Amino acid sequence: MENSNAFRYEGEKAWCPGCGDFAILSSVEKALTRAGKKPEEVLTVSGIGQAAKLPHYLKTNGFNGLHGRALPPAFGAKTANHRLTVIVTSGDGDVYGEGGNHFIHAIRRNTEMTLIVHNNQVYGLTKGQASPTSDKGMKTKLQPDGVILTPFNPLAVAIALGAPFVARSFSKEIDLTAELIGQAMECGGFALIDVLQPCVSFNKVNTYQWYQQRAYRLGPEHDPADRMKALAKAFEWDEKIPLGVIYKNPRPGYVATVIGDAKPLVERDVDMEKIKGLMARLY
């Protein structure tokens, strides 16, 4: 373990003992260290939830905003200063529930950033209600007869929208997650990494054992460039859950398309001559 990594926050972390968030945090630290990033070059953005506390526990720039609203400020910051490496790290309720609309349009917008979703299939911070990814039948205080809604399939949605990089990991697989984050940061567009993660306090169904019995690593026989095969993998769930790069669809990102080689917005100055030029045209 790289105990001396520049991203390590030594203070108290307000997560439950045994929470998968600790492992995901380690993966993020590892990936950033391996990529040779400096803390000041990185911005971590989150919404609200247990997972969304992560920017407080990582020594990078941070934006801990509103529930469901992690992706829009990440877009704003990335386009204002595209030299930043932007990582969005938040939960399934945050990104797939409250922020579902932004999830769809962030993939369409294809801004160069990595979205890591801590997917524990339950609401943790609000103490155990169903999330968009809860399996059918899961009983909670608000779903006393079990969840009847069809679970949201983030991977299938992302593939359908043509995301450049779609991957899945399991929180315990720290190295795999770090490796996937590394690849995601290099993919040149919007990357989704859905990280399955037990909630030791509220999810009594999808436990460590539950995931471990089902999760397997995709081998070289899987071709992530094949969209239909990727979709088939995205729908594997009840018996076997694939981990690794599910889908790859390299295409130019928003910054490359809209800003290109130009200076970051934050380095640009007001040109009063141009303002005068606009006035002259109003005649």
Next chain:
Amino acid sequence: MPQTTLTLGGMAGQGLVTVSDLLLKLLARAGYRLLATQDYMSRVRGGHNFIQICIDADPVFAPQPAADILAALDRRSMDEHLRELTAGGIVLHDSDHTPPTVNGVRFAGVPMNRFANEAGNPVYANAVALGAIAALLEIGMAGVDALLREHFGKKGNEAVEKNIAAAQAGHRHIARYYAETTRPLQPVKQKTRMLINGAQAIGLGMMAGGLRFVSAYPMSPSTSIFNYVTANAAELGILSEQAEDEIAAVNMALGASAAGVRTAVTTSGGGLDLMAEGISLAGIAETPVVIANIMRPGPATGLPTRTGQEDLDLALNIGHGEFPRFVFAPGTAEEAFYTAIHAMNLADKYQVPVFLLGDQQLVDSYVTLDRFNAARVRFKNYLADPAKLPDPYKRYSLTPNGVSPRLPYGTPGARVMYDSHLHEEDGHITEDPGIVRAMVEKRFRKLKGMAKEPGAPTWYGAKKPLITLACWGTAYGAAREAVDALNGAGIKAGMAHFNRLAPFPSGEARALLAKKETLHTVEGNFTGQLARLLARETGIRTGVPVTRYDGRPITARFIIDRLKEVHGNGKFKRVSL
């Protein structure tokens, strides 16, 4: 009252805007002062839309309740506006539509459709109307000719020549058959002016104020600001993004702002509602953002394309929890330009949300103005110099004036943390009551500086008035004209206009309005929002507010009529409007 008021009416999709744009250019280039107010329905084709153009040698501040010339491109426009004509008024209409007989109104029938078809296509009816209107105002064809060449030039020679032929036919027809039915404009000294609407004025002000990032979701009547900025974004190095909803729009802007650029969002009532939580985030995260809210009437969808001033209470209070903010409501397009610059600067200086309230009347109305004075534009970068800050950097350091030095993301050696929770000085989440108290107090210490910024209400009219009006935003024009009319009739009147509503300039308001015997607010809402604000902030009680809430602009006549209702006819008999 302006020399001549012309109402141009037709269906949506009939090309009314083209005629009006060309006519406004023609008049502006001839040196006239104009105010053109648009009245349109929330539909793309059909219905009834009109544009009222007030023409004078001096600035015109308010739309008029009557017209001297009605140019009716369809039958309905003639029927709807006939009764608004002044004595001796002229109706220009298509000869196909037989006009009714009305005393004191002159009719000028032009076979618009026939001339258009003779020119080659029914679409040229607009050019026929333009030529005919020019002739009614006794403007020669030379200017029309040049304008049509400029306007249709990029569509090719055929379009140019056919439009000119159509315009000439209309012009000639008036000259030949209605030579006595004209209303010549008095010549004015020609001067180069801008022909600008409120949307352009706000957009231009934001850009002059250093705008780098704008995000919005289209919503009438705010969209025209977004359109104008976007059209010029590439040239000015601005990034413009159409967001998936208003929630995304405001949150995008906050992210960009945290990265160190000046940002704005544009929206209208319902969109502002959706931004509420984001605005609250701007409050606690101390993230600069300018929110241009262009008001339209009604809760929910209301009247999408109409005007009103119903969102003052909303702008003053939107967002849960407590945080300081600025709220501005300029009265004219010219004021809107300088206010927008001011707003961009203040957002950055105090790291607070700044509201710029406009309305449909402001953004859609064209006026002629002298070029804005670029020398008056002061751009100052309020981002901190990292070399002068202690290490480690603390985003929310407790300072005497409440403003913490702000560094953008990416500053070498600095960790910049923005947080939506109550937080420590370095942005780290906390629940410590001592730190919480210190942070709340720090944020509100900004108010002292904010209150000292320019923003006093302005006074217009008599020094010791018998009747005093108080207004905010675009009610300015009508109130000003009402004050002129009252003073003209020997009734001493004056008015205070509030551009800044938060922090409320209480001291200045008291100085202007305390002990005024007859004091009414003039507002485009039902409940009298300024009246209540004045009472709350200064203890000053106003009389029955003069309120308009039918989606139409306030006029001076509307104000005088309401004053008559309240105080009786007697005193106002001599007021002419």
